């Protein structure tokens with residue numbers, strides 16, 4: 481495909497992402513590529529780069545467009561972004577004239593108004609001194625206010641890291657292969673990796689490459705999983721023979737890691753209110769050879785199965801992981817469409833749900849067992865504030881110092897000390913994850 485035809489595809493998919501507001505951008509893009517089999521792997525990479533570039537920097541792109549008379553849509557956003565970043569100018573070719581020359585690929589050439597706008601912004605970058613700081617930070621205003629309150633003078637650096645491209649990490653499955661063997665196997669297929677800085681079971685790809693066709697993937701030696709997510713699973717410290725609940729298991733990302741850590745000995749109940757997600761977990765568990773997991777669809781945070789199990793001190797679980805639904809603000813570099821879809825109302829709904837889930841899941845924890853609360857968010861309202869509220873209500877629970885849990889589970893130096901771990905893309909180059917490990921006292 482020529483640059484103009486790629487840009488046209490990016491435009492169409494950007495409009496699809498807006499039209500299918502409930503569907504994650506990556507799912508819309510995958511469907512879009514399935515319908516456009518003519519797009520090769522390099523085309524797909526270039527198209528995705530434009531789409532994600534626009535979504536990550538949508539605050540600034542829309543600010544520029546607010547100074548034009550053009551409608552704000554996929555086309556105006558993609559063209560404006562392409563000119564401001566010169567990302568699609570190949571071999572010095574001019575993107576606007578290249579785009580205009582592609583009529584045979586279904587591209588509508590720019591009209592006079594569009595051309596005048598694009599000529600006018602040529603030579604500028606995304607930044608402009610008149611932009612409000614939340615625009616330059618590419619955050620919605622509500623989130624920028626919270627970042628500012630939370631991170632102080634560091635907040636723009638934290639926000640900037642969310643507008644960068646995320647690396648691809650894989651977690652090795654130690655029940656099938658060690659890290660060295662996985663790295664060698666991938667290298668034989670031309671995929672270079674380095675050991676993750678914090679996770680002892682993680683490898684980071686030198687650059688984004690498809691993994692599904694590799695031998696290591698097909699044999700269940702690895703799972704794609706961000707390093708932060710790997711660390712949460714390790715901090716859960718699920719050991720062979722234990723009884724474990726993954727309360728918000730989703731498609732099983734952390735369940736798989738827990739099963740591997742337990743050497744497939746013991747019992748894991750993977751719960752979620754979404755049957756579709758739990759079904760997706762089934763296929764992954766099979767590939768990884770994790771046969772100790774039973775899946776359970778919950779009706780709500782107050783599900784009857786949870787109620788029946790509560791109060792059964794001797795029948796409680798050793799570990800209950802709550803990987804709570806959240807804004808995903810720690811993953812906005814990976815899922816940049818999400819940041820433009822959420823507002824303060826959503827945050828209020830989520831924090832209420834997080835507290836409800838936490839109280840419900842706590843009923844499953846055996847005395848001396850652990851309740852692990854995690855989110856992929858950077859916002860205190862979803863993290864520290866939820867744990868503080870929970871502990872104020874439940875004096876029978878206490879916090880473990882995170883550095884102690886790290887020493888017994890991850891090893892090496894914990895990046896912080898205190899009552900919880902907060903990873904951020906800016907500080908740790910992982911997705912932003914929060915994790916607090918609580919213990920249930922032996923007697924109430």
Ligand SMILES: C[S@@+](CC[C@H](N)C(=O)[O-])C[C@H]1O[C@@H](n2cnc3c(N)ncnc32)[C@H](O)[C@@H]1O
Nearest residue numbers: 728729730733734752753754780781803804805
């Ligand atoms: C952050 S995602 C989990 C990701 C998953 N643990 C992983 O590692 O791939 C949060 C999950 O919570 C689920 N959820 C939402 N409300 C819930 C509830 N009341 N009880 C249990 N799970 C719930 C959502 O369906 C979603 O799959």
